[in-house]
Amino acid sequence: MAYETVIVEIDEGIATITLNRPEVLNALNSQVFIELGEAAEELSGDESVRVVIITGGDKVFAAGADIKQMASATAVDVSTNVRPSLRTFNFIENMHKPVIAAIAGYALGGGCELTLVADVRIAADNAQLGLPEIKLGILPGGGGTQRLPRLIGAAKAKELIYSGDFISAEEALRIGLVNKVVPADQLLIEAKKMAQKFAARGAVAIQMAKTCINEGLQMDLDRGLQYEHKCFSLLFATEDQKEGMKAFLEKRKPNFQGR
Known part of the structure; x- marks a missing residue:
């Protein structure tokens, strides 16, 4: 299937989904969530695919939600429009295949929340992660208040969510938010190495x-x-x-x- 906002590639049982809105730092809008969900469902049903990698490429993962789309939204609009993201995140989190997030540059807001639904997170040494929604007068609405505390503990999650601060890849590794930090030019190589290891298992x-x-x-x-x-x-x-x-x-x- 052809997509506009994501690119899907399959090589020897490993599927790579690349977010493809570089002009807006891969900002996540409703179309991205719908296409990402459709791609994940397609790969989930493909018996030749053993592992899925989600990335934004070697420059940026995803700099958050598309604020232009959200700025004039009402509470009713948000309640309706957030459903594709929640459905996509839940599907990826529970799909019957390992999912690796390969993170370079910014992974903020919804971008950070997308990494949380992966089974494993590998970060480039230039990565910055954070949930800055509090600075906009809102809170993380894509699972951040629920998945982050389960991953790194409630106290540290509260600090990150309440402050909205970004953290480096090394700090993310220290607190258990990512599994591994690698040089930026080795990010996809390392992600594929890990994917190959998973693919060789039952x-x-x-x-x-x-x-x-x-x-x-x-x-x-x-x-x-x-x-x-x-x-x-x-x-x-x-x-x-x-x-x-x-x-x-x-x-x-x-x-x-x-x-």
């Missing part, structure tokens, strides 16, 4: 592990452990489990088929 097991983690975060420990046990048991009905253990005993690399 796709069904990764899907189950992702579901266990995401669902378990909404449960108390006892229910989470019960859910994990159920998923663990179900994996013993898969071909990948048989292949993985057979390969281990035969001292060779497994050839997982995602079944």
